Amino acid sequence: MTSHAGLMVVFAFFVSVVFGTLMRDEPREQFRFGARLFAAFVVGGIALGWLLYPLPL
Amino acid sequence: MRATTADREQSAIYTYLICLAAWAIPGAGHLLLGRVQKGVTFLVTLTLMFAFGLWLQGRLFPIELSQPLVALAALADLGIGIPFFIARAMGAGAGRVVALTYEYGNAFLIVAGLMNMLVVLDAFDIAQGRK
Numbered sequence: 001m002t003s004h005a006g007l008m009v010v011f012a013f014f015v016s017v018v019f020g021t022l023m024r025d026e027p028r029e030q031f032r033f034g035a036r037l038f039a040a041f042v043v044g045g046i047a048l049g050w051l052l053y054p055l056p057l
Numbered sequence: 058m059r060a061t062t063a064d065r066e067q068s069a070i071y072t073y074l075i076c077l078a079a080w081a082i083p084g085a086g087h088l089l090l091g092r093v094q095k096g097v098t099f100l101v102t103l104t105l106m107f108a109f110g111l112w113l114q115g116r117l118f119p120i121e122l123s124q125p126l127v128a129l130a131a132l133a134d135l136g137i138g139i140p141f142f143i144a145r146a147m148g149a150g151a152g153r154v155v156a157l158t159y160e161y162g163n164a165f166l167i168v169a170g171l172m173n174m175l176v177v178l179d180a181f182d183i184a185q186g187r188k
Contacts, residue, residue, distance in 0.1 A: 002113070007161045011168070014106040018172045021098045022179055 005046075012041035072184040079180040081138040083173050086180030099176050106169040107137050111144055115162020116152020130163070136170030 020034025079086025084099030118131040134150075135141055144150045150166070153159060182188045 002158050002161075007113075007158070010109065011161075011165065014102055014109075014165075015168065015172070017098065017102045018176070021095050021102075022175060027094065 008045050009042060012038050012045070016041065072181060075184045076177050076181050079177040080136070080173065083138065083140070083176060086177060087183070090180060090183050092183065099173075103137065103169050103173050103176070104140060106165055106172075107140050107144075110162045110165030110167075110169060111149045113158040113162030113165060114153045114156040115150065115159065115164075115166045116154075117141060117145060117150030117166065130167055133167040133170045136172075136174040137166075138173065141170070 016034045016038035019037055020030045024030040024033050075086045075089055078089055082100070083103035084096040084101075086096070087093075087099060088096035090096075117134050118127050120131040121127045152162070156162075179188070
């Protein structure tokens with residue numbers, strides 16, 4: 001739970017819920033937008049992690 | 058003409074009261090404006106995120122003008138409203154620099170405060186009739 005990846009997922013969840021609720025009015029749209037945001041956060045975070053893996057060279 | 062001016066003043070006071078409530082208790086602005094689903098979501102999510110930051114041993118920064126970055130972090134922390142003062146009163150948020158999760162805790166506390174500021178702006182827009 002307190003691993004870097006675990007905390008990133010929890011952080012992404014909280015931020016996605018708030019932004020999904022803030023940016024859309026209909027509950028269905030809120031869920032869809034929040035889920036897309038959550039996926040983007042997690043996939044983006046993992047991709048960035050792998051990109052930075054060889055650093056420092 | 059006088060009535061119109063008085064109405065405007067009353068409307069402005071109402072808007073600022075909504076914003077004050079929205080800042081003090083996350084989601085309260087939306088609840089007062091009748092947006093119950095949004096208000097409850099903000100109340101639960103932002104409060105949980107703030108509590109999570111405290112659990113991760115993050116620090117509630119003091120306002121130190123001699124250290125601008127600390128002062129900015131303190132302003133962001135204050136964005137969450139009353140939970141900030143409750144945590145302070147309970148002795149939470151001292152922050153343990155050597156804890157593994159210290160920086161993560163800070164990120165949770167700061168972002169919870171900043172997102173509540175966005176929620177206040179949203180409540181302001183709704184109260185003004187823009188949404």
